[in-house]
Amino acid sequence: MSEVTIFVDGEPVPAEAGRPLGALMHRLGPAMRRTEEGAPRGLFCGMGVCFDCLVTIDGVADRRACMTPIRDGMRVETGLAGGTPS
Amino acid sequence: MRRIETDILVVGGGPAGLSAATSAAGAGARVDLVDAGAAPGGQYWMQDPVAGATTTQSAEGSAAIAAARAAGVAIHSGAEVWAAFPGGEIMAHDAEGPVVFQARSIVVASGAQDRVYPFPGWTLPGVMTPGAGQRLAKLGKTAPGKRIALAGNGPFLYAVAATLASIDATPKLLLESGKARAPMLGLLARHPARIAEAVSLLAAARAVPNWRRGHVVTEALGEDRVEAIRIAPVDDAGTVDTARSERIDGIDALLVGWGFRPMIELTALLRCRHAYDRALGGWYCVASPATGLTSVEGVYAAGEVTGIAGSRPARLSGALAGLSAAAGLGFASPGNEERRKRLVRALASARSFGHELGRLAPPPAGIADLANDDTIVCRCENVTRGEIAAALAEGTRAVAGAKMWTRAGMGRCQGRVCGSAVAEIAASLGGTEIAAAGFNPPRIPLRPVPLPAVLEATRAAGTGETH
The missing domain is CATH 3.50.50.60 (FAD/NAD(P)-binding domain)
Structure with missing residues (x-):
């Protein structure tokens, strides 16, 4: 396990490989996406049950940040800044 | 495959x-x-x-x-x-x-x-379950916030307080709906092997600077994340006294849950x-x-x-x-x-x-009634308590009826998060037992899987290779 760099909405972010992406995303700000109505949502159950922490990872939409271990070079899109709501 | x-x-x-x-x-x-x-x-x-x-x-x-x-x-x-x-x-x-x-x-x-019930503001980022707070700390070495409120009922809250303390994130506030101490002492007296564990959990709760018993969180407030909460006293019958509610500012994480x-x-x-x-x-x-x-x-x-x-x-x-x-x-x-x-x-x-x-730490009887008509109950499909109440008033019944009329429980989580609340709302409005409201039947796929994976697996199953 080691210090790696991932990209969140294009910005490089130092991260620790192996830890859940959801924890890092929560540290960057608890909102991770917006609903179709525009309401912000973030981590809620943290165990893969509630599907509130959905982000796009390496081009694949609707991935649960809480269930995804961090890997070097991972590209995460939140859809918070004018992206497609999920 | x-x-x-x-x-x-x-x-x-x-x-x-x-x-x-x-x-x-x-x-x-x-x-x-x-x-x-x-x-x-x-x-x-x-x-x-x-x-x-x-x-x-x-x-x-x-x-x-x-x-x-x-x-x-x-x-x-x-x-x-x-x-x-x-x-x-x-x-x-x-x-x-x-x-x-x-x-x-x-x-x-x-x-x-974690068992959860809706209340106004519970979909705000920063509001999460006690279990989520514990996983953040244990798996992510991440504090849920700088000023954490931990709320609900049951001994798991103390365990979460202990985990948070281990990463220097002791909650500022611990709110428990229960008040009675005597039955707990009686239970421990009958199971003395559990006393040491109880004492250590109690120490974790005591380390929280503000520990309020007989209180529930009635609302989370904030713009794009939780910034404040409103709390109110709750009596032994489960009645929340909103007339005596108070606002607590400067909360950046609220962990609330009612056991499992x-x-x-x-x-x-x-x-x-x-x-x-x-x-x-x-x-x-x-x-x-x-x-x-x-x-x-x-x-x-x-x-x-x-x-x-x-x-x-x-x-x-x-x-x-x-x-x-x-x-x-x-x-x-x-x-x-x-x-x-x-x-x-x-x-x-x-x-x-x-x-x-x-049995010593049940969720208060009317806990699902903290949600008002505008409160989202089903977080996946954004169905409010008012929509569920309207469907029930029009004649549909139980969890299954509420789902067909409103889509509550029809989203990605299949009602695992809102199911307890929808059942209690249906029971309370319909005047029936909670059990009579039933539960959301699971459907395949239990968890989202890519369509090609479903096809590959079901095709292989259809070959009868091993039957």
């Missing part, structure tokens, strides 16, 4: 699942264990993905994982079960794609999730019999106290899915189910029957403690 034939498939890698797998493999059965986590251990024996076992509790877990491996159990981590069919076919999915298990017997040890809910999706899909007891977390899978067998032949259940009782009964019921499942397939060594009898006795005592504890 990977297709694995095995004697016994254990679903779930927490204390119940690991114990079941180890005891079944020890009896001579071929055992595979499938678990959704990146590493086995479940919630109670959670392993730090970077540092390994760092606490006594996780060290106990890593010993249990090592024991399972030493007994020959094949552990499949990071694999979520999304379908199960009569005849022992279970479909899972991991990072590499589909994997199909063909098992002669199944032990379901799917565990539990058994994760019955797989046992429900397998058509096992279930029963309802609010003190045991709601709907749970009925399993024989003598063997762990469910109402379906070849399907055993162990741990929290059989009713919330804690980690000790989980381990014992797991060992019992594993032993019984192996014996049912003809794997039995001398001494097994004696061991089974000892497990049955120990389990009865451990369960009675866990069940009594659950």
Whole structure:
């Protein structure tokens, strides 16, 4: 396990490989996406049950940040800044 | 596609699942264990993905994982079960794609999730379950916030306070709905072996600077994240006195939960019999106290899915189910029957403690009524309490009716998060028992899987290769 760099909405972010992406995303700000109505949502159950922490990872939409271990070079899109709501 | 034939498939890698797998493999059965986590251990024996076992509790877990491996159990981590069919076919999915298990017997040890009820503001980022706060700390070494409020009821809140303290994130505020101390002292007097654990949990609660009993959070306030909360006193009958509510500012994380809910999706899909007891977390899978067998032949259940009782009964019921499942397939060594009898006795005592504890800390009776008409109840489909109430007023009934009329429970989580609340709202508005409202039946896929994986798995199943 080691210090790696991932990209969140294009910005490089130092991260620790192996830890859940959801924890890092929560540290960057608890909102991770917006609903179709525009309401912000973030981590809620943290165990893969509630599907509130959905982000796009390496081009694949609707991935649960809480269930995804961090890997070097991972590209995460939140859809918070004018992206497609999920 | 990977297709694995095995004697016994254990679903779930927490204390119940690991114990079941180890005891079944020890009896001579071929055992595979499938678990959704990146590493086995479940919630109670959670392993730090970077540092390994760092606490006594996780060290106990890593010993249990090592024991399972030493007994020959094949552990499949990071694999979520999304379908199960009569005849022992279970479909899972991991990072590499589909994997199909063909098992002669199944032990379901799917565990539990935090039980939650809606209230105004509960969808704001920064509001999460106590379990989520604990996972943030344990797996992510991340504090849920700088000024944390921890709320709900039950001893798990104290355990979360202890975990948060271990990463220097002691909550500022602990709110418990319960007040009575005497029944807890009475319970401990009857189970003196649990006193040391209780004392240590109590110390974690005392370390919280502001500990309020007899209070609930009635609202989370904020723009794009939680910034403040409103709290109010609650009496023993569960009535919340909103006239005496007060606002607490400067809260950046709110962890609120009401004990646990058994994760019955797989046992429900397998058509096992279930029963309802609010003190045991709601709907749970009925399993024989003598063997762990469910109402379906070849399907055993162990741990929290059989009713919330804690980690000790989980381990014992797991060992019992594993032993019984192996014996049912003809794997039995001398001494097994004696061991089974000892497990049955120990389990009865451990369960009675866990069940009594659950009865001491129920969610307040009207907790689902904290939501007002505009409050979202179903977080997936954004269905409000007002929409559910309107559907019920128009004549639909129970959880199933509310779902068809409003889509509450029809989203990605299949009602696992809002189900308890929808049932209690339907019961309260319809004047029926909560149990009469039923639960959301699970549907395949239990968890989202890519369509090609579904096609690949079901095509392989259709070939009848192993039947």
